[in-house]
Amino acid sequence: MDDSQREQGSILPTHSSFGHSLRQLNRLIQRDLGLRIAHMGVSLGQWYALRTLWTRDGLTQVELAHESGIAGPAMVVAVRSLIAAGLVRRRRDPNDARKYIVSLTKKGRQLETAALAAAIAANRDALQGIPDEDVAVCMRVLHQAQHNLLTVGIPVDSEDDVDKLLGT
Structure with missing residues (x-):
């Protein structure tokens, strides 16, 4: 039995699955966006953090993870790489020394227009026609x-x- 025959006998063929279709589309848009921002020196993981900070700068690392939809450990890696690239800075929260505040640097803010244009283009191309x-x-x-x-x-x-x- 080949894959097409197996698919036809399935209780939920992938071509009829909302979740599967959504996941496939998300993977394609992410791939497209990743290619568009790579020349800026920004990875997809970094993109989500930056996208959030362009909207609301100066978040705690926990808030940034939550609002970006990135799990805590992955956010730690993203923030470290953004610091190394000079795109964000991290400082202790003056009200709670256990927390870190993540803020954009001038260099990080300057990426906003070009990076958002890349995202708009990825969405435009996905929705063409x-x-x-x-x-x-x-x-x-x-x-x-x-x-x-x-x-x-x-x-x-x-x-x-x-x-x-x-x-x-």
């Missing part, structure tokens, strides 16, 4: 699916519980 109305419907579906999974099925008492489930 798709009418705006269809994109709007897709965005509504994605947001509703996210809301559904955050609020139904597995009981959670707080956003911290959601983070634990997601491993962030």
Whole structure:
């Protein structure tokens, strides 16, 4: 039995799976974005941290991990590499010496326009030929699916519980 025959007999063929399709698309967009930002000396892991800091600078490392959707240990690696590249600085929180505040440097801030343009281009290319109305419907579906999974099925008492489930 070859893969196509196995797929046809499956209870949930991958071509009919919302999750599988979403994962495949995400991998392709990530690959595309990674290629577009590589010449800037920025990896995808660094991109997520920078993207968050361009929106809200001066976060604790824990807040940055949470808002970026990056697990704590991976964020430590990303922040260290961003410090080494001169894109961020890390200092102790004056109110709590156990915490670190991560802030953009001038060099990190200067990457914003070009890096965001790369992300816009990746999204534009992914959506090429798709009418705006269809994109709007897709965005509504994605947001509703996210809301559904955050609020139904597995009981959670707080956003911290959601983070634990997601491993962030």
